[in-house]
Amino acid sequence: MPATDAPAIILRVSPLAPDWLRAAFEHGCEEEGVPVRVAADDGPTDDLATRAAAESALGVGAGAGVDGSVAVAVLRDGFSGPVLRLTEPDRLSARLLGADAARLVKGMPLRTPRPHR
Amino acid sequence: MLVAGVDIGNQTTEVALAKIERGQAPRFLASSLVPTTGIKGTLANAAGVRQALELACERAGIAIENLTRIRINEAAPVVAGVAMQTITETVLTDSALAGHNPSTPGGEGLGVGVTASVEQLRGGSQGPLIAVVPATIPFERAAAAIAAARSEGVEVVGAIVQADDGVLIANRLPGPPIPIVDEVSAIEAIPLGQPAAVEVAPPGAAISTLCNPFGLATIFKLDPATTARLAPAARALTGLRSAVVVRLPAGESQERRIAAGALTLLGERGERRVEVRAGAAAIMAARASVGALLDVAGDPGTSTGAMFGQLRQELSDATGQPEAEIAVRDLLAADLTVPQPVAGGLSHEVAPERAVALAAMVQTGGNQARALAEALTAELGVPVETGGAEAEAGIRGALTTPGAAVPVVVLDLGSGSTNAARMTPDGRIEQIHLAGGGALVNLLIGEELGIADEEWREAIKRNRLARAEDLFRLRHEDGTLQFLQSPLPSHLFGRTVLVTPEGLLPVPGNPPVERVVAVRRSAKARVFGTNAERALKALAPGGNLRFLDVIMLTGGSAQDFELPGMLAAQVAAYGLVLGTANVRGSEGPRNAVATGLVLAAIEVAGDAAPVSRW
Numbered sequence: 026m027p028a029t030d031a032p033a034i035i036l037r038v039s040p041l042a043p044d045w046l047r048a049a050f051e052h053g054c055e056e057e058g059v060p061v062r063v064a065a066d067d068g069p070t071d072d073l074a075t076r077a078a079a080e081s082a083l084g085v086g087a088g089a090g091v092d093g094s095v096a097v098a099v100l101r102d103g104f105s106g107p108v109l110r111l112t113e114p115d116r117l118s119a120r121l122l123g124a125d126a127a128r129l130v131k132g133m134p135l136r137t138p139r140p141h142r
Numbered sequence: 143m144l145v146a147g148v149d150i151g152n153q154t155t156e157v158a159l160a161k162i163e164r165g166q167a168p169r170f171l172a173s174s175l176v177p178t179t180g181i182k183g184t185l186a187n188a189a190g191v192r193q194a195l196e197l198a199c200e201r202a203g204i205a206i207e208n209l210t211r212i213r214i215n216e217a218a219p220v221v222a223g224v225a226m227q228t229i230t231e232t233v234l235t236d237s238a239l240a241g242h243n244p245s246t247p248g249g250e251g252l253g254v255g256v257t258a259s260v261e262q263l264r265g266g267s268q269g270p271l272i273a274v275v276p277a278t279i280p281f282e283r284a285a286a287a288i289a290a291a292r293s294e295g296v297e298v299v300g301a302i303v304q305a306d307d308g309v310l311i312a313n314r315l316p317g318p319p320i321p322i323v324d325e326v327s328a329i330e331a332i333p334l335g336q337p338a339a340v341e342v343a344p345p346g347a348a349i350s351t352l353c354n355p356f357g358l359a360t361i362f363k364l365d366p367a368t369t370a371r372l373a374p375a376a377r378a379l380t381g382l383r384s385a386v387v388v389r390l391p392a393g394e395s396q397e398r399r400i401a402a403g404a405l406t407l408l409g410e411r412g413e414r415r416v417e418v419r420a421g422a423a424a425i426m427a428a429r430a431s432v433g434a435l436l437d438v439a440g441d442p443g444t445s446t447g448a449m450f451g452q453l454r455q456e457l458s459d460a461t462g463q464p465e466a467e468i469a470v471r472d473l474l475a476a477d478l479t480v481p482q483p484v485a486g487g488l489s490h491e492v493a494p495e496r497a498v499a500l501a502a503m504v505q506t507g508g509n510q511a512r513a514l515a516e517a518l519t520a521e522l523g524v525p526v527e528t529g530g531a532e533a534e535a536g537i538r539g540a541l542t543t544p545g546a547a548v549p550v551v552v553l554d555l556g557s558g559s560t561n562a563a564r565m566t567p568d569g570r571i572e573q574i575h576l577a578g579g580g581a582l583v584n585l586l587i588g589e590e591l592g593i594a595d596e597e598w599r600e601a602i603k604r605n606r607l608a609r610a611e612d613l614f615r616l617r618h619e620d621g622t623l624q625f626l627q628s629p630l631p632s633h634l635f636g637r638t639v640l641v642t643p644e645g646l647l648p649v650p651g652n653p654p655v656e657r658v659v660a661v662r663r664s665a666k667a668r669v670f671g672t673n674a675e676r677a678l679k680a681l682a683p684g685g686n687l688r689f690l691d692v693i694m695l696t697g698g699s700a701q702d703f704e705l706p707g708m709l710a711a712q713v714a715a716y717g718l719v720l721g722t723a724n725v726r727g728s729e730g731p732r733n734a735v736a737t738g739l740v741l742a743a744i745e746v747a748g749d750a751a752p753v754s755r756w
Contacts (some may be wrong), residue, residue, distance in 0.1 A: 052281075056246055056309045099629075102614040108629055124306075125632075132611055133245065134636040134652055 032082040033060035034126050037073040040065065042089035049116045050087060050095065053123020059083075059130050061123070067091065071107045074098035079105060083130045087122070095119060097126045109135075143210035144171075146198065147529065147739030148191055150215060152182045152558035152579070153698060155190040157198040158539075158726075158736035159209075162744055170726055170740075172201035173733050182558070183510045184462070188517055195522070206522055213529035213739040214518070216511045247342045247384040248312030248322035252351050253300025254339045254361050257332060257388060260287050260301070269297030272338045276329050281307040285314035292317065300340030302386050304329035323384045337362060338388040345383075352387050353379040362389050378484050378493035403444020407473070410434045418446045418498050425475035425498070426672070438470040438502065453502050463504075472503040472559075474578030476668040481592045492592070499585055501669075503559055503577035533563035533573035535738030540694045540723045541565075542737055550692050551681055552723070552734070553709075555670055555699035557581045562677035564690075574680045576673045580699045586665035591658065593650055601647065602662060605640040606703065607655045616646075619659050666705050667712075674709050678718075687716040694723045700731035 034054055038047050047063060054061035066073050070090030077086025078098040088107075089095045097109040109125055111118055118137070125135040145168075147158045155178045160168040174197035180186020191214065192206075199206050255270030260279060263271055271291075275284045284307070288298050292315075301322040303311065308324030321342035326332070339361050341349045351357035355376045359369040379385045402419045409432025416428040429435065440446035450470075458465040476499045481492035511528045518526040529535060533552075540552045548569075554561040557580040563573040580603070588599035607619045613629040618641070630646070638655050639646040649658060683689040693713060695706055700722050710720040723731045 052310060055313065056306060058246060058309055099613060101612060101629075102625060104614060104629060108613060109632060128636065129613070132636050135632055 031060065033062040034083055034130065035077040035081040035086045036061060036063045036089065037066035037077040037086065038063060038089040039067045039073070039091045041091045042093070042095075045116055046089055046095060046114055046119050049114075049119035050089070050123035050126075053120040053125070054127045055123075056120075057124050057127030057131065059127035061127075070094045070096045070110075071098070074107050075100075075105055085126055085129050087126055095122060097122060097129065099129060144204065144208055145740050145743045146195060146209055146212045147535070147736040147743070148194065148212060148214045149532075149535070149733070149735035149739065150178055150182055150187045150191065151698075151735075152178065152556055152581075154178055155187065155194045156733050156736045157194040158733050158740050159198045159202050160740045162740075168740060168744060170737070171204075172198045173729055173736070174198035174201065175732060183514075185510075185514055185517055187514060188521065191514075191518060192522065206524060209522075209524045211743060212518065212522070212524050212526040213743055214511065214515055214526060215532045215535060215735050215739060216528045216530060243382045244306065244308065244323065244325035244384060246306065246309050247324060248301075248303075248308030248310075249315075249319035250342045250344050251319065251321045252339065252341045253321050254337075255297070255299045257302070257334050257336050257338045259334060260284050263287060263291035263296055263298060264294060268295060270299040271296060272340055273298055273301040274329065274332055274334065275301055275303040275305075275307070275311070277304040281305070281310040282314065285311045288320075289315055300338075302326055302329065302332060302338070302340060321384070323386050326386065332386075332388055333390065336388055336390065338386065340384075340386050342384040348381050348383060349379065349385050352376065352385045353382070358387060361387075374493060375484065378491055401441075401444045403441040403446035405446060405450075405473075406439045406441075407432050408436045408438070410436065419496075421496075422475040422477040422498055422668075425473070425500075429473050429475075430676075435471050435473065436469060438473055449500065450502075453500075468504050470502045471505050472575065472577040474501045474576065474582065474669065474673065475499070476578075476582065476586060476665075476672070478586050478590055478668075480589045497589070499582065499589070501558075501578035501582045503575065529739040529742055531571075531573065532735055533561060534571050535735045535742060536561070536696060537563050537565045537571060538738030538741045539725050539734030539736065540696050540738075542726045542741075543694065543723045544727050546692075546694060546723070549690075550694055551678065551690055552694050552696055553674060553677060554734070555579065555695060555697040555702075555705070557698060560670065560673035560677060561697075562681055564681040572681055574677050576676055578669050578673050580669075582669045583665045583699075586668060587661055590661045590665070591649075591651070591653060595650075598650060601640055601642065602649065602658065603665075604702070605642045607649070607658055608639050608641050608646070609655050610634045610637050610639055610646070617655075619655055663704065663708065666702070666708060670699065670705060670709065671712055674712065678713070687713070687718065690716070690718055693718055693720040695720065696723045696725070696731045696734040698732070 051061050070088045073088025073090055074086055074096040075098045078100040084100040087097045094112045095114050096107040098107040111122055121136045128135050143162050145160055149156045154175050157174045159172045160170045162168045174194045176190055176194045179190035195206055255272045257274050258271045260273040260275045273288055291298055300320050303324040306325050308322040312322050321340045323340055341352045343349045353376050355369050355373040358372055404415050404417045407414045407428055411433035414428040414432050416425050440450035454465045454468045458468055478497050478499055479494045480497045482495040484491040484493045515526045515528050536554055537552050548565045548567050551564045559579050560576045563571055565571050584599040587602050609617045610630050611617045614626045616624040634646055634648055637648040637652050639648050678687050679685050706722045713720050725734045725737050
């Protein structure tokens, strides 16, 4: 099986999204032990996240769009769309969002259940 | 005439309102239920009685002044209090431990070495070392420092990390994995230059060495006495995926022991002394052996003595009787396991400690009910009388249940006490009042789950559980999977929740569903299961439950969603039928005493309608 098909959270990032945002999100996923794969894309955050979720074998994706925001979306039981969102992420909150994306996969309580919304 | 029956309970005050005409069965017009004001059997009850009467009269479309007569229960002479005493305590004298269970420790295995700051690994010692990493050091730098030290021949065999960085560090270390415990909040409490051990089990497994007293003895070369002292500490680490134990310089913390003490039970058949540490079964055996209980005392200077002193004082405050005159007339003991903070722990560790909870019942003077009746007569302008024994009224009320007949035993599951009465075909009534009810169930649930809030304890007792397995999936406690139309709020995701009429509530601490269910059911069994058995034995001819026939449940806890089923299963072993009363065919297990008080008024007036027909 090609590596690109392995189950992973998919993060679709706009070229305008800063590197630290991508790295922080990836570290959050890594600490939780869930693979994450990054793909370059462009568009509104929610669209990127929803597309990424549809593409992910885990049904969990994230998008970092042109406006600097970042969102996590799921594709589950017929539902498709963003469920967690940060409008002004910093390193810590972006890492926690990555951890929470991983926890959505693992079925564990989220690290920061409320502030995302 | 219009008659109101008022039942003042430990928790609720209930009213039944009926129109009684000569030669006819009474016509019940309304019922009401309000929280009891003050302690049952005291003048403070008047406010609640008035409120309950106003509510019932409003529902019936009449004014209180229209009432011909009001009958209140001669409050069964009981006040029940509950107390809990932990009888074991983990105190660490030689070690500090972090049995903290981070969700994502790094690496795996067992590392034994001397603690050293991650920035001073290359300071001279060739190891083996345990790296200590404060949150101020980013994971990349920590991993680089450990890798650099190892490349220079320093043996680094494990790490203790303050931040949630265990996996990130482990993933950046070349060579064989080392155990890394992270999220150790009190990292500054870890002394440097001390022998320490770090253990991380593979995913899905639990540690095997640090939770074993002899494992600790092997690692730290402990003598037998120290090994025995550390055994409770090892127990605190059992079942965890990762742990840290650091040996402290000798004499840094002190040992403290509390004697649990003994209870002295004085009864009609003599006096018995029983050690509290012997447990609930031994205490209840002693309780049964002394016959009718006259009083109970705890050894002064022990935790048991302190508990009874406190109980006596609370009951004295509640009833207005001097402490010396408070006589304990019944006692219910229940074993429980309480999570207690480990003295010397590093990350708020708790260890399961044994404890015994006690509910005690005392007698209060019978003139309190009469005083209350007089006060209410003056206040309401309607004659208020006391209506005979509560048990009798309870049976009369319960017998209005469709399908009910004598002989019958009515088991009233209250909040403070469990009361039972048996009526024989010839109309004789025997009764018994036992300490322990819904309040003790709440105490057991709260203490065992480490939940202090009384509303939460009550909510856990009354509601079923589920697990929010996914954003759209709710797994109920019986295994049923429910698919949801819209995603669950993110604060419920992955959590154990109560399924309440008001919605889903996340249980504090997120304990597994199975554990909460086990604690909840066992708490109900330890209180009401035990009391049902005691009551039925006391009322059964010759103490043999097989000579009883039908048992009806009344009282607030009879509305519990699982308790009637649990008790029915328990007595089925004796071939007995048990069911929940449906007073007047409409009130469920509520309002039995209030209804019975109204019915008794008819007989007082000489207009007896047969009890079975009312």
